[in-house]
Amino acid sequence: MYVVCKEHVELAIDMFVDEYEDAPDVVDLKETKFSDWDPPVKCKECEQKAEFLVV
Numbered sequence: 001m002y003v004v005c006k007e008h009v010e011l012a013i014d015m016f017v018d019e020y021e022d023a024p025d026v027v028d029l030k031e032t033k034f035s036d037w038d039p040p041v042k043c044k045e046c047e048q049k050a051e052f053l054v055v
């Protein structure tokens with residue numbers, strides 16, 4: 001699972017496919033509320049705000 005900014009979504013998808021050999025779901029963090037989990041504030045790959053969950 002990767003939490004990334006908009007610019008790194010494609011990179012995260014590539015990493016996911018490499019690792020799991022399956023296509024991920026991309027979740028928009030702005031449109032999703034998690035009851036028992038707070039997603040990271042920052043992108044995994046840079047210092048920008050995390051916007052998408054690749055899972």
Ligand SMILES: [Zn+2]
Nearest residue numbers: 005008043046
């Ligand atoms: Zn980023």
